[in-house]
Amino acid sequence: MDAEAAAALADGLKFLAAGLAMVGTFGPGLGIGILAYGAMQGIARNPDTAGTIQLNMILAIAFAEAVAIYALVVAMLILFVG
Amino acid sequence: MESTEQTRPRWRWGTYRWLIILVIVANVFAVKAFSPVKPHIQVPAETIAGPVILPLIGDLYLTNTIIATLIADLILILIAFSIWRATRGGAMILSGVPQIFEMIVEAIYNLTESTARKWADTIFPWVATIILMVLLINWSELIPGVDSIGMLHEPHHGAPAYDTQELFAIGDFSVTTITGEIETESAGESESHDSEVQHVGSGLGFTPYVRVASTDLNFTLALALTSVIVIQILGFRAVGIKYLKKYLNFGRLGKLLFREKIGPFDLIFPFTDIFVGLLELIAEIAKMISFSFRLFGNIFAGSVLLFIIGTLVPVVIQSGFVFLELFVGLVQAMVFGMLVMVFMTMATIAHDSH
DSSP states (O other): OOHHHHHHHHHHHHHHHHHHHGGGGHHHHHHHHHHHHHHHHHHHHOGGGHHHHHHHHHHHHHHHHHHHHHHHHHHHHHHHTO | OOOOSOSSSOOOOOTTHHHHHHHHHHHHHHHHHSOOOOOOOOSSOOEEEEEEEETTTEEEEEEHHHHHHHHHHHHHHHHHHHHHHHHTTOOSSOOSHHHHHHHHHHHHHHHHHHHOSSSHHHHHHHHHHHHHHHHHHHHGGGSEEEETSEEEESOOTTSOEEEEEEEEEETTEEEEEEEEEEOOSOOSOTTSOSSOOOOSSSOBEEEESOOOGGGSHHHHHHHHHHHHHHHHHHHHHHHGGGGGGGTOOOHHHHHHHHOSOOOGGGGTHHHHHHHHHHHHHHHHHHHHHHHHHHHHHHHHHHHHHHHHHHHHOTTTTHHHHHHHHHHHHHHHHHHHHHHHHHHHHHHHSOOOOO
């Protein structure tokens, strides 16, 4: 095929690849939900320690969210650098 | 238009409502007059000044993220200077900007002390510096002018060329705005072209003067590298040479080879210990990567989001995204600092061996 159609096909595949890379955010989303569930249960059982539980929950959520950010960085690299 | 839902006191519209409505209307007119142009987003930072060639290291460019880091440094030094001046007279109660920073520093110190009890005085300066600097840099993407005020120049290869219009001129210096993007004629990448395909005289490239430093992987990687190296140094300071036992755990292997009485489990535990030590070493490298990419990914994605939303819906909805970025910047700074603090604390605790 000629050069223009090949370039358009490459662009389309690039967008498809970026969208597919974002499928990797299912896991961290689920993980953050489970974390918050545990934290809510902990606060419900013991409201005095709500501050400590909240602090540790935010720390653990940052770890889980980092994996989602890796997927986002891969998608951005495909879109803007690839 | 006064609501009567509450009985006491009655809720009234504030006095600033006209100012806010005026700002929104002015925003709509400004968007109609100069509509936003699709931004050019690239991962590496754009260079402002040419290379300084050093003998061993190579080329050093002045990028716009270096300018942003220097500005953040200057602001922090000025804040420290103002607090020094305020406490010089021996006053017990501060007021104004030093008071706000006293609250912030006290909050961070309480956090550090609750996690690292004995080593809080050593860990606290690192943690506080990282939190304050990353917070300042993350919040700089909300200031109007960052990423949008810059210089126009000959378009670079691969970067889009813009159509410009001069707003006003102060003497010799002209303030120009970008009104549209010029589509270049070459289809596809122009590596095969020998001649430059450009409109002569029309179309200039744009480089912002200041870009958010956390969107540059150099900055986040430098912070992560420094933090991980300091964590190791702190581990050596706290425990001594026995800190290496965390990574090279040959204790039980020695027991297997040289002692005479060995139990049934002593055959496999030494090898699992060595494997776990190797995993800890790999985890240190993973810490470097995860620190840098967490901050970079969050703030880069946030700034791309602000660009795109500012282009699509520039009127009222973008304020919601600015609030989101405020929150995300704060959380990422706190998380970076807290993770460094937790890892430093874990490094100072002696690794218990069986």
